Amino acid sequence: MTLDALDRARGEDAPVGTAITHAGSDRGSPTLVPVERYLSPEFAAREMASMWPRVWQIACTLDHVSEPGDYFEHRVGAISVIVVRGDDGVLRAFQNVCRHRANLLCTGSGQGLTELRCGYHRWAWSLDGRLREVPSRKGFGKLRNDEFPLFPAAVESWGPLVFVNLDPDAAPLLDQLEGMPEHASWIGIDDFRATFMVTMPVAANWKTVVDTFSETYHVQGLHREMLGSMDDIDAPQTVWGHTSMSTQRYGIPSPRFPDGLDDQTIWESFVLTQGGRMGVTEAGTVPEIPPGATLSDVITERIVAHQAANGVDLARFDPDQMLTLIQYNLFPNATVLVTPDLLSVLVATPGPDPDHATMTAINFTRAAGPDAPRTRPVDVQVGEGEVSLGFVLDADVSVAPRVQRGFHQPGFTHLALSSEECRIVNTHRNLERYLGIEPSELSGGPVA
Numbered sequence: 309m310t311l312d313a314l315d316r317a318r319g320e321d322a323p324v325g326t327a328i329t330h331a332g333s334d335r336g337s338p339t340l341v342p343v344e345r346y347l348s349p350e351f352a353a354r355e356m357a358s359m360w361p362r363v364w365q366i367a368c369t370l371d372h373v374s375e376p377g378d379y380f381e382h383r384v385g386a387i388s389v390i391v392v393r394g395d396d397g398v399l400r401a402f403q404n405v406c407r408h409r410a411n412l413l414c415t416g417s418g419q420g421l422t423e424l425r426c427g428y429h430r431w432a433w434s435l436d437g438r439l440r441e442v443p444s445r446k447g448f449g450k451l452r453n454d455e456f457p458l459f460p461a462a463v464e465s466w467g468p469l470v471f472v473n474l475d476p477d478a479a480p481l482l483d484q485l486e487g488m489p490e491h492a493s494w495i496g497i498d499d500f501r502a503t504f505m506v507t508m509p510v511a512a513n514w515k516t517v518v519d520t521f522s523e524t525y526h527v528q529g530l531h532r533e534m535l536g537s538m539d540d541i542d543a544p545q546t547v548w549g550h551t552s553m554s555t556q557r558y559g560i561p562s563p564r565f566p567d568g569l570d571d572q573t574i575w576e577s578f579v580l581t582q583g584g585r586m587g588v589t590e591a592g593t594v595p596e597i598p599p600g601a602t603l604s605d606v607i608t609e610r611i612v613a614h615q616a617a618n619g620v621d622l623a624r625f626d627p628d629q630m631l632t633l634i635q636y637n638l639f640p641n642a643t644v645l646v647t648p649d650l651l652s653v654l655v656a657t658p659g660p661d662p663d664h665a666t667m668t669a670i671n672f673t674r675a676a677g678p679d680a681p682r683t684r685p686v687d688v689q690v691g692e693g694e695v696s697l698g699f700v701l702d703a704d705v706s707v708a709p710r711v712q713r714g715f716h717q718p719g720f721t722h723l724a725l726s727s728e729e730c731r732i733v734n735t736h737r738n739l740e741r742y743l744g745i746e747p748s749e750l751s752g753g754p755v756a
Contacts, residue, residue: 467497536577
């Protein structure tokens with residue numbers, strides 16, 4: 309399917325925006341966000357001092373730290389946290405710093421750890437954080453081991469995701485996840501296993517990257533190939549507080565086409581953008597649709613069959629469940645994309661300056677059940693643009709540096725956000741709360 313074909317099917321006089329129900333409201337006025345929040349070193353420093361050490365953030369997956377001695381280093385700017393599975397099977401996290409002279413204890417990730425030993429002067433801690441060895445101890449006088457444990461960080465998990473928080477007074481993870489776990493309870497999130505984690509630099513602020521995955525307004529511009537098989541208009545959104553959500557139905561055309569689209573065009577659009585879910589890479593002719601069935605039924609059957617070949621039974625899910633993508637946005641920096649057959653997680657963290665970030669993409673496959681064995685994911689670090697994340701995500705990542713460059717134009721002082729972009733507005737509302745910005749620097753704003 310070509311873009312020209314989509315344009316012809318849509319028609320030049322199609323009433324764009326008139327069918328919006330859940331995508332936004334025509335009341336109120338745009339929310340104006342100061343662009344300095346994406347450019348200012350001072351604002352980035354405030355985030356690092358007042359927000360990042362106080363929020364739950366995705367560090368790794370349970371598949372990274374499933375066995376005793378498994379460890380993973382999580383970095384946010386200069387902050388480094390070690391997540392480690394102890395000899396007793398308990399998952400713990402510590403600030404990555406030697407209590408002697410502040411050397412990092414370990415970097416990266418791995419297996420078979422039996423202690424946390426500093427490579428500088430060889431102080432050593434057990435995997436539960438207790439100091440157990442100080443070379444040449446006599447020179448320190450009365451040094452008591454129990455007075456120098458590693459600094460703990462909070463660690464909890466939801467589904468296959470491991471979260472950390474450096475705030476000793478942090479509320480439980482479930483408090484920050486709010487309505488998300490209950491909303492996703494029917495999917496069986498515990499069945500997913502991480503297969504790979506890709507980390508790459510992006511020439512954009514971390515919020516610029518996050519914003520890319522926080523609205524569907526851009527689909528009609530950046531992802532026009534998806535319009536043939538995605539409802540980008542009737543896409544309900546919910547904002548709980550720290551978390552927010554949108555849902556998008558696939559396998560049907562966008563309401564932007566007032567006369568609809570034929571099944572062949574819908575099929576070609578779905579194969580181009582999500583064919584991997586069915587194990588299909590070439591569209592060809594649309595499959596035969598049995599009497600009384602729809603193309604959504606056929607797509608669902610093919611996804612179920614593709615999963616069944618891997619020993620996963622998804623026959624209990626109907627087409628609405630199978631073809632509705634749920635997108636959770638977790639403040640401050642994560643997007644969780646989930647359907648019954650797929651789970652993808654995107655995380656953005658600050659880079660060396662406000663114009664750069666690090667983006668991590670974690671891919672999962674569904675196992676036969678929550679008790680399925682775990683294996684370590686493949687972790688790779690690549691340069692910008694060196695690896696493909698798929699047809700749709702590649703476009704999302706590529707636009708972020710162009711937006712960041714646009715922020716630097718002298719006439720651009722504020723982002724002007726619509727009510728459809730309420731999840732981006734929510735990010736900034738949360739930022740203001742953590743940074744103590746009162747009264748709000750946001751002006752205008754859609755009326756609820």
